[in-house]
Amino acid sequence: MASKREVVEKIGVVNHMVGIARHMRREQEAAADANVGRILAMLRIKDGISTREMGMVLGVDSEAMGTTLESMVASGLVELSAAEGEGPKSVTLTEKGRDYQAEAKELSDVALDGFGDEDVDALMGLLERIETSLTGEIGADWREREEERKAKKFQKKGFDRGGRDDRGGRGFRGGRDDRDRGGRGFRGGRDDRGGRGFREDRGGRDDRDRGGRGFRGGRDDRGGFRGGNRRRDD
Incomplete structure (x- = not known):
């Protein structure tokens, strides 16, 4: 005797097979x-x-x-x-x-080949009972919610928050950020909003076109060197 789990799995398999058959028929019709x-x-x-x-x-x-x-x-x-x-x-x-019949038999006739009217009515009654039980689990408005989910998925298609960001170019939150703010940049690396710089490079090169090139601990091209001889053009 088949278990209830096996019955539900069999329904899923049959539904999948119906989808494959429909796809094959569309391909055959196209060819x-x-x-x-x-x-x-x-x-x-x-x-x-x-x-x-x-x-x-x-x-x-x-x-x-x-x-x-x-x-x-x-x-x-x-x-x-x-x-x-x-x-x-x-x-x-x-x-x-x-x-020869140019038009193939209806898929429903193929799937239910050998089923009499009583068999079809009995099967429909059983499927309706399954539908009623599942409606209590997922809610009577499941069709509306499914349509809303598909609509939202379609709207978000092409926008990958973890990959390509077409707001102005391509961007990765953890990598390349290229939203045409000034060119190309990396939030954790290259920052090219006005030149080139590294946020975490405070002890090295700071090159944001403030006046040229500057190192907080080295060369400061605003007028000289912070840590060395400061030249003043009086």
Whole structure:
């Protein structure tokens, strides 16, 4: 007998499989040749038509028509018969082509294949009971809150507080800060708001264009040297 945990996990697996199936169908539809359905429909009306006549009626150039027919022959949907002399080939439907359905079955029909009406009703009742139980856990307004969460996530997309900051360039709170205040800077390193400097370099170079270059314990270009001979231009 399956445990309740296994049942919930199975529901998650089935839901994930449904998402994969939908994605695969979208990819297949995007890659599908729209001319296949048109050719099959035409051959069901008039079989054995020449490739030239088919191209003229459908408005498809010879190159595209040749590519589609090659694919259909490989799939066993049609057969090409060579004409006498230099005439165009004729196209005829195969048994598979006559039964071929261009539109796939609904995904719900695939998932519930073999389920009768009673089975479907019973399954829906069980799922509704699960939904009711979970609503008591997450709240009846969970749909509205989920939409708000997605909207906020979309608004914040592209703004990475721990990485790229496009307010004026690129910036990292713990590294590069390049918000066009004066160029490039590092809050804990390079500070280029008016020149170059290091906040923690009080005993070394202090180069913020106050008058040139200065070291609190060394050269002071405001007029001389703080710790050495002070030159005064009286």
